[in-house]
Amino acid sequence: MTHIDYYFSTLSPFTYLAGTRFEEIAARHGATVTYKPLDIMQLFALTGGLPPKDRHPSRQEYRLQDLERTARALDKPLNLRPRHWPTNAAPSAYALIAAQQAGGGDLGALVQAFTRSVWADDRDIADDAVIRDCLAEAGFDPALADRGLMTGADIYARNLDEAVRAGVFGAPFYITGDGQRFWGQDRLDALDRHLSDAA
Numbered sequence: 001m002t003h004i005d006y007y008f009s010t011l012s013p014f015t016y017l018a019g020t021r022f023e024e025i026a027a028r029h030g031a032t033v034t035y036k037p038l039d040i041m042q043l044f045a046l047t048g049g050l051p052p053k054d055r056h057p058s059r060q061e062y063r064l065q066d067l068e069r070t071a072r073a074l075d076k077p078l079n080l081r082p083r084h085w086p087t088n089a090a091p092s093a094y095a096l097i098a099a100q101q102a103g104g105g106d107l108g109a110l111v112q113a114f115t116r117s118v119w120a121d122d123r124d125i126a127d128d129a130v131i132r133d134c135l136a137e138a139g140f141d142p143a144l145a146d147r148g149l150m151t152g153a154d155i156y157a158r159n160l161d162e163a164v165r166a167g168v169f170g171a172p173f174y175i176t177g178d179g180q181r182f183w184g185q186d187r188l189d190a191l192d193r194h195l196s197d198a199a
Contacts, residue, residue, distance in 0.1 A: 016115030023108035094152030105139030
């Protein structure tokens with residue numbers, strides 16, 4: 001059975017724009033998935049990237065155009081300048097880690113709930129009430145927002161270290177069991193083809 005490590009940030013607009021297409025692909029191929037939320041700003045710093053605000057103006061402008069075009073093509077609402085971005089992504093990541101360990105809900109829906117909160121709903125995913133709402137929406141116990149915080153912090157840091165060692169430098173990023181790496185929501189078709197070829 002194929003396994004995929006899924007590295008992402010709950011702050012990432014491109015993770016939001018991926019929607020649940022990744023989960024649909026994984027399910028179609030019978031792949032298991034480990035969700036690995038990480039600190040995207042630290043990842044940029046460790047792999048030679050820059051936070052969007054520090055990039056050359058031409059790169060910043062292109063990013064906004066690309067986001068707008070992609071959102072339109074996917075028919076997804078998108079606020080290019082959300083009120084709560086960037087914010088502290090750690091609390092939402094800890095909740096996601098706790099949800100993955102607890103089970104009982106839909107992790108793909110939880111990733112979408114967090115990223116949609118930032119990029120479409122203008123909500124702060126560092127806010128405990130928002131985290132609880134997202135957990136409930138995805139079928140998890142909202143009390144997971146308060147559980148396993150030390151474990152969550154440890155795994156969150158470990159995910160970043162593992163990502164750097166595995167060659168991850170952006171989000172969303174998918175690594176298959178045979179070591180193939182796919183960066184970005186626009187590479188999901190390539191991931192799908194690779195899983196078909198490997199079957």
